[in-house]
Amino acid sequence: MTTPLISLDKIRQRYSERTVLDIDHLEFEEGSIVGLAGPNGSGKSTLLRLLAFLESPKQGTITFLGRPAQAKSTVNRQVTLLVQEPYLLKRTVFANVAYGLRIRGKNDIPIKVARALEIVGLAPTVFAKRQWYELSGGEVQRVALAARLVLKPKLLLMDEPTASLDAKSAELIHQAVLSARDEYGASLVIASHDMPWLEGVAERIHYLDSGRLVRTV
Ligand SMILES: Nc1ncnc2c1ncn2[C@@H]1O[C@H](COP(=O)(O)OP(=O)(O)O)[C@@H](O)[C@H]1O
Ligand SMILES: [Mg+2]
Known part of the structure; x- marks a missing residue:
């Protein structure tokens, strides 16, 4: 059996004495697209x-590629979370997507940025020069996604990526998720309320209730 990309064992998370997560075991394979509902x-x-x-569990172990890992470790660079309402730098679309590549001293930045924009359905010739305030909600979401994809994370986590998006934007996010896996080699874990959308994109869905894993479909 291959080593899972990430696995959780006997995880408990509490906020002020209240247990909000209690998971005995859960693992995610490399190259998978998994939903959380x-x-x-x-x-x-x-x-x-x-x-x-981003935070450490109060109890339990999280293992990344077979090694126990802590919050704020070097693993962080290989994992990225796209939050529900991402915010952009107050700059152009190009500058937003190029930012992470610049600080990492990468080459071929314009080519990489253009490809990432294409993958999220934003034609570079139209969007690269746009300012952050010249974008719809769906476009902001996709610029934020491109900015993460371009860094080739091993694990891309998405929190409600289609909340408040129209059907067309949701379909573009679906396509971008497939490209993230097939072209960038990312594994994905996606939390969503939008069951038809999630069922369309995820190979497997874990259902949570009151912090417990209740079923996997
Ligand atoms: N930082 C926090 N401090 C205190 N309680 C929190 C915090 N984050 C989440 N919670 C609580 O943990 C529970 C799970 O929340 P959350 O993970 O946001 O659920 P979901 O994303 O499924 O809606 C909720 O009861 C929420 O109020
Ligand atoms: Mg949530």
């Missing part, structure tokens, strides 16, 4: 923050 407050966003190593 469940009612409001069931723990989806909390689970994504743990998988992103």
Whole structure:
């Protein structure tokens, strides 16, 4: 059996004595597209923050490629979370997508940015020069997605990526998710309320209720 990309064991997360997540074991394979579903407050966003190593669980272990990993470790660079309402730098679309490449000293930035924009359905000739305030909500979401994809994360986590988007934008996000996996080699974990959309894109869906894993379909 291959080593999972990331696995959780005996995870408990508490906020001021209240247990909001209680998961005995859960693992995600490399190259998979997995959904998280469940009612409001069931723990989806909390689970994504743990998988992103943005916070540490009060109990339990999270293993990344076979090694126990901590929040704020070097693993962080290989994992990225696209939050529900991402914010952009107050600059052009190009500058937003190029930012992470610049600070990492990467080459071929214009080519990489153009490809990432194409993948999220934003024609570079139209959008690269646009300012952050010249974008619809769906376009902001996709610029934020391009800015993460371009860094080739091993694990891309998305929190309600289609909330408040129209059907056309949701379809573009669906296509971008497939490209993230097939072209950038990312594995994806996506929390969503939008069941038809999630069922269309995810290979498997874990259902949470009151912080517990209740079923996997
Ligand atoms: N930082 C926090 N401090 C206190 N309680 C929190 C915090 N984050 C989440 N919670 C609580 O944890 C529970 C799970 O929330 P969340 O993970 O956001 O669920 P979901 O994303 O499924 O709606 C909720 O009851 C929420 O109020
Ligand atoms: Mg949430």
